[in-house]
Amino acid sequence: MYNFFVDERARVGGSFSISGKDHNHICNVLRMQIGDTFLVSCAGTSSLCRLKFIGDDALEAEIVEEDYRNTELPVRFYLFQGLPKGDKLELIIQKTVELGVAGIIPVEMSRCVMKLDDKKKKARRERWQSIAESAAKQSKRNVIPEVSDVMTYKQAMEKAAEMDLFLVPYENERGMAETREALSRMKPGMSVGILVGPEGGFDEKEIELARQAGAAVISLGKRILRAETAAVTAVGLGMLHVEMNLDGGEQ
Numbered sequence: 001m002y003n004f005f006v007d008e009r010a011r012v013g014g015s016f017s018i019s020g021k022d023h024n025h026i027c028n029v030l031r032m033q034i035g036d037t038f039l040v041s042c043a044g045t046s047s048l049c050r051l052k053f054i055g056d057d058a059l060e061a062e063i064v065e066e067d068y069r070n071t072e073l074p075v076r077f078y079l080f081q082g083l084p085k086g087d088k089l090e091l092i093i094q095k096t097v098e099l100g101v102a103g104i105i106p107v108e109m110s111r112c113v114m115k116l117d118d119k120k121k122k123a124r125r126e127r128w129q130s131i132a133e134s135a136a137k138q139s140k141r142n143v144i145p146e147v148s149d150v151m152t153y154k155q156a157m158e159k160a161a162e163m164d165l166f167l168v169p170y171e172n173e174r175g176m177a178e179t180r181e182a183l184s185r186m187k188p189g190m191s192v193g194i195l196v197g198p199e200g201g202f203d204e205k206e207i208e209l210a211r212q213a214g215a216a217v218i219s220l221g222k223r224i225l226r227a228e229t230a231a232v233t234a235v236g237l238g239m240l241h242v243e244m245n246l247d248g249g250e251q
């Protein structure tokens with residue numbers, strides 16, 4: 001079933017008024033007819049809607065069932081990702097949005113190869129956000145996670161320190177005890193920051209600063225994972241733990 005995201009201003013009583021590119025997509029690409037149903041996600045919930053009226057510039061989607069399906073996790077995972085080379089961050093964004101991440105924060109780290117000037121950062125961020133939107137639609141999310149501006153390591157530490165839990169998968173960490181313990185600390189309503197390094201990994205100073213910011217430094221196993229593998233594994237690990245142990249809702 002198709003899923004469209006609107007902001008709260010689109011809500012008109014028991015309906016949504018949809019215009020712009022989604023109006024065009026529904027009417028001219030999907031050629032939906034009066035009575036056809038689709039999901040409308042607004043302010044974090046998704047309602048089942050029925051096409052009620054088609055105008056030249058806007059259509060009316062009548063709400064059939066509010067809060068029809070909640071696909072959001074009871075824990076908000078924020079991925080802090082050391083800027084990887086090339087277009088790897090696009091893959092990381094797509095996969096972690098599918099896995100339920102609440103937000104993605106690109107981070108400049110000492111061993112990042114990719115250096116972006118302000119103009120490139122702005123252009124990349126727009127592309128990254130559109131990838132997040134597409135992945136949110138495809139995976140039937142209730143919300144579109146935000147890809148924030150690129151942060152310095154110092155800014156990332158300040159933001160991560162505000163989280164209820166801050167996990168740092170570190171390639172030189174050994175043993176799974178800390179990983180197990182970190183998972184056991186997750187509770188509904190929590191915000192959890194996960195910081196994954198770039199291809200070059202962390203330097204010792206960065207790990208020290210992360211510990212000072214309250215990080216639990218964890219292992220993702222005995223092998224060295226690529227940055228994109230580590231990001232997906234870490235978010236996936238948290239998601240599965242939460243879905244299996246904390247989410248009382250039915251699938």
Ligand code: SAM
Nearest residue numbers: 169170171196197200201219220223224225230
């Ligand atoms: N340059 C590092 C090396 O060769 O040891 C590898 C860095 S790895 C490509 C990129 C990031 O993935 C790491 O900084 C870490 O955040 C994460 N990572 C990879 N393997 C991991 C593991 N076994 N345990 C925890 N984190 C891991």
